[in-house]
Amino acid sequence: MASRRIDVRAVSKDPTGQVLRALYAYASPDAGAPCTIEHDGRSIAAREGEPIALSLLGAGVDTLSRSVKFHRPRGPMCLRGNCEGCLVRVDGEPNRMACAAPARDGREVRSQNSFPSAQLDVLRVTDWFFPKQFDHHHLMVRYGTTINEVMQSFARKMAGLGTLPERPAEAPLPEEIDCDALVVGLGPVGLSVALALAGEGLSVCAVEEEPFAGGLVRDSLQWHSRDGERLCGAEASDRDLAKLRAAGVSVRLSASACATFDDGTIVIQSDRALWVRAKARVFTNGCHESVGAFGDNDLPGVYTARAAARALRYGVRVGESVLVCGDEDPALDALSDALSAVGAKVHRLTEGERLLEATGSSSVSGALVGRDERSAHKIKCDAIVASTSRTPAFELAGQAGVEAAQDLDRQCFASWADELGRTQRSDVFVAGSVAHGGRSPVRESAVARSVRDYVTKGRVR
Ligand code: FES
Missing domain, CATH: 3.10.20.440 (2Fe-2S iron-sulphur cluster binding domain, sarcosine oxidase, alpha subunit, N-terminal domain)
Incomplete structure (x- = not known):
């Protein structure tokens, strides 16, 4: 298989400068x-x-x-x-x-x-x-x-996956952390909720499973505005994170909250466990992504839109001939432009068409698309980027006792919450797309005030 590394210095088709700026900010060729x-x-x-x-x-x-x-x-x-x-x-x-x-x-x-x-x-x-x-x-x-x-x-x-490790794993004692509020997930909503909580005078620990904050904003190839400046996703996210740290929030990256109980939450950071005891827990851990339902959607060469954008920003193009399709999403247009800018041939579906099947034996070599099976025709491609509606990651909040409710607007289940982010559990709050009604999200400052009231007065408004 041919190399898929991009030589960023050779990118010429980039009239807005957006692709180059994103590439250089995140993974410049010299980084x-x-x-x-x-x-x-x-x-x-x-x-x-x-x-x-x-x-x-x-x-x-x-x-x-x-x-x-x-x-x-x-x-x-x-x-x-x-x-x-x-x-x-x-x-x-x-x-x-x-x-x-x-x-x-x-x-x-x-x-x-x-x-x-x-x-x-x-x-x-x-x-x-x-x-x-x-x-x-x-x-x-x-x-x-x-x-x-x-x-x-x-x-x-x-049966099973893999064989036993060559060496026994080390098991250092967990680090214990006490705080007023634990924020799980540092996407754009988590960042602003954590900042607002610090602004309310609470001690805050914020954990994010990825090695960086920003979530979808970081992975987007669009412009974002911060303090009157136009920034690419990585720059905007870094600026938000710097503000959080300056506000005194204890930020833990590469830290995955994997189980939560009334008396604490277990977080695995790299190879070490944290035991976080928080008076209030706030879940802002967003959504799961999928590529949607179509034949052979498990073939190597099928990617989520976010994965393709992330690869690009590390200087890797997911394919030379790429079908980009999915639910209407402005990020897909930006991604298609970026892929074209780095020399990929990009295919899009025409109105009414849908992706029916990925074809190929060991990895993607094409796609069957059409309005239905009878009108299906084949596109030759070596990668498929498919984006579909995201599913709220309500499992952790569910473990904390928050019920999942049907979100008719988004056609999915999400963690039930009122307009102030409050749930059936007085010490548990949710905000952003994990929350019911996540398309019209609650205001982060309102959530922060609800948490402050609970932490300081032991009650919710
Ligand atoms: S878990 Fe590694 S690519 Fe999905």
Whole structure:
């Protein structure tokens, strides 16, 4: 596969300067020292600190893993820890998400759950032999005990993901943090809620699972206005984060809130656990993204719009010929312009058309599109960028006792909250797109006042 690295200095078709500004602000060609990682015995040129998934994608490797049962090829789809298409063994540790593991010189990356490698896995025959179903509970039972035992022992060898780590993991004691308010998720809403809470005089701990703040704003290729200036997404997010730190908020990045209880929330930051005891918890952890429903949507080469934008900003183009489609979204236009600016051929659907199927054997080689099956025609492409409506990430708030309610406007379930971000639990608040009615979000300052009232007076207004 050909290299997908972009030479930013060669970008010429960029009349607004927007693409170059975003690329340089986030991952300029000189950022990150060149380094080499090893992937399945092959040396790959990378940049220190970039996600390994992008080092591999940049080198043209888009199949990183295999599905557990049918060994169908899997590739990085979301580039933000949501899809598990990028699980690999890194330096002897199984099941690392390549999109969340940084490249470092000499790192050893191996395919797992495949033979001999994820790119060419002979166990893929399972998928071809059982195109309709594979009922592993009953298959072979009818052929007698011996065959059943052979099949069971084979299945046990093949089942599971990866093999045990080469070294036992260290388990440092968790760091304990006490604060008035814990804010989970530092997208644009989380940033402004945390800032408003600090402005109300509360001690605030804010956690974000990604190594940077800003969420969708950071990943967008559009202009944003801050303090009267036009900034690209990365610049705007960095400025918001600097304000948060200056206001005294304890910010934890690469810190994933994974379980929440009445007496504390467990957060995993890099390889260490935090135990955060907060009087109030505020969930601003946004949405899950998906590529939507179409045939073979699990093929490597299918990406969310946000993943494609993120790859671009690390200097990697997801394909040479890219179909960009999805729900109406101005970000898709900006993404299409950016992909064109870096030399990709971009295809868009005409009105009334929809994506029916991704085609290709081991990765995307085309797409079937049309109004319906009868009018379907094929587009030749090596990547599909599909954006669809996002699903609120209500699970953590649900664990805290907040009910999920049907959001008819967005056709999904979301965490129930009133216009002040209050929920059925007096100590739990939600805001932004995770909240019911997230298209007309509550004002961050109003949420902050609700939290302050609860923390200082033990009641909500
Ligand atoms: S989880 Fe890594 S690309 Fe989706």
